[in-house]
Amino acid sequence: MSDLTSKGPLRLGIAGLGTVGIGAVKIVQRHADLLARRAGRPVVITAVSARNRTKDRGADLSAYAWEDDAVALAQRDDIDVFVEVMGGSDGPAKAATEAAIAAGKDVVTANKALLALHGQALAEVAEAKGVSLRFEAAVAGGIPVIKALTEGLAANAIRRVMGVMNGTCNYILTRMENAGLPYDEVFEEARQLGYLEADPTLDVGGIDAGHKLALLSAIAFGTRVSFDKVELEGIQRITIEDIRAAADMGYRIKLLGVAQMTGRGLEQRMSPCLVPADSPLGQLQGGTNMVVLEGDSVGQIVLRGAGAGEGPTASAVMGDVIDIARGFAEPVFGQPAAGLAEPVPALVTAPAPYYLRMALLDKPGALAKVAAALGDAGISIHRMRQYDHSDTSAPVLIVTHRTTGSDIAHAIERFGATGVVQGTPVAIRIEEV
């Protein structure tokens, strides 16, 4: 760990000169005085590293030593903090982070995939080595949510963590609703705007947001990061019909992460959910992120802000750097990594109301048969709407009282036997926020 008593400059090595890396460079260059006053010592960049040295990145890097190899950067004697903003869960990012820790450097990373998959191992070696590994920028961009959860709410038993943490998915869903466009068309639009990862499944499949949820969950519940136990479902099956129908019933559809410790174990889900249209989560438009933290003393805290982009992400990276400059040191996930328990995943998710949409054939007694099938599955109906007929079928929307996913699955099976339901009904959980 850097020597704090001397209060010499804190020297950064930045690996990765994409949007976030260049954003961090710009902050250091623009705010040298401000950073020094707030950090208690100058914050300087000593060396940088990226794949292509000759590319023009819109910032003057000539004063910094250059390394082609991030591992070499991580091991330089003249850096105190290794800033990893390369991305990628394995390969150079992982190798360089491990090298930095082994060399006794503090590490600041924006890499959610790296930590979601290797966070436990990295935390254990960092803590054994006595260095910091901070990752505010990895979750919800500029929103200081890791800090709020790890430090601000540290005196709370956390009950639930929820979040809309993938701006691209939220952009797609709100754009579908506002413009009345189908998923495929908005997806293509998002691709052309450069909003999608090279592998778009990372976004629309919920993987990126799932990584973030797994990190929050580890801090909140004192369990090992367990991304492999996050129930993942993306937004690909969400249709404009469901968005409209949900709106009709007073809801919006969000790709929502929920982590909660229940009597049955740890529940971690990242999936499309309905939330009330007038709730803070429901009103979230476009690329903005929102995280909801619920603690036994504090009640509900809602944090909202930009989830991505050069400025917000670099703000989070540099906030971590300033914490390190100030000498703040804490376990990576807020308590010693070696003591984190392997979570027992909840096999059954907590009961919730569900939204059902189906096409009912125009036959006498059709609605009664559907209602009876629900009753047989132990599900009671909170609200039901039948819309204008087409030639042969009528759209029906149902909001149930609280029930379980497996009861819903049973009911949908029973619908088959009624002979009045056309195609497969859509079922989406309604999260009580």
Place this chain on the structure above:
Amino acid sequence: MSDLTSKGPLRLGIAGLGTVGIGAVKIVQRHADLLARRAGRPVVITAVSARNRTKDRGADLSAYAWEDDAVALAQRDDIDVFVEVMGGSDGPAKAATEAAIAAGKDVVTANKALLALHGQALAEVAEAKGVSLRFEAAVAGGIPVIKALTEGLAANAIRRVMGVMNGTCNYILTRMENAGLPYDEVFEEARQLGYLEADPTLDVGGIDAGHKLALLSAIAFGTRVSFDKVELEGIQRITIEDIRAAADMGYRIKLLGVAQMTGRGLEQRMSPCLVPADSPLGQLQGGTNMVVLEGDSVGQIVLRGAGAGEGPTASAVMGDVIDIARGFAEPVFGQPAAGLAEPVPALVTAPAPYYLRMALLDKPGALAKVAAALGDAGISIHRMRQYDHSDTSAPVLIVTHRTTGSDIAHAIERFGATGVVQGTPVAIRIEEV
């Protein structure tokens, strides 16, 4: 400062056993294991102090030493952290805080009045002595906003800080709107519910919220706490007519704090403002608090949660305690107090649109005369509505384009000369959020 290398228990002395103090006691008793894991050492209470020893406070205090005198508590050898939750800007709270600092104790306080009036002096002595003085609970209850601003957003030049930070005022304003009741009636209701301070002017006069704004402002802009330079206006003049009229135009009235550094100096205002009804601030109901932080890199961050109450406030107090247990040490206002500049107050507030409500006499050309008076004052009209006449006058609402408070004052003077405006028009700033 407590010896951190030993990692012995961190020993608290709690001065004040009202709602917040007892809340902190309950957290220590309920979450001993959780606190020890997260703080890296046990957190224990050694001694407590309050005015009345015999009162039943709903918590078992028998294991703690008792002091009648908070100063004596602050000086005990067996405490590391002095937790000041007595309240009051002077008297025992100030004396005991000073005594604790002089005795080399770290201090955690929930006392906004103390810090708003004596923060600079206390910070200087605390920093000279090398002890922490933390005050998360003093601003916006359970919302970790001091942490977000001082640490999370430390790499940003802050542009503006806004907040609804007095739950009682927000309760009164939202209750007036929702129940259609006049101010006096809701004020009386709030008093009977125990929502008001003994001196209600602290709440409805905006003083309590002004204290909080002054603290945020010092951190945000690196200036000395200067509560005496906060432009203060309470909610006492807000009528149900204005609340209804604002709603008609798409706004809500909030007691809103705004601090921003402008080319003309530091602007600090705590006053009723109109905000768009569909904005996060506009949608804030009841006693909830909201703080908006705007930084040059991070953009806009919105934080929302309970602004008062046993659990939320104690959560903030204990969050500070855990930070101290972890060894976090930083200047009180985020940079050395001795270097904080005396702010130059902006004599003119930044231009904004204004809402005007007036009663227009039923005379030919009346509206034209008002419009002309506005034009003569250099104010252009964005929207205007005239409502149904009573016998002799008609309510008129005007939303202006951006203008200044002094131009509005000039226009109101000119209205007098028109002979068509009955009584004094109401003018309220519309804050662009």
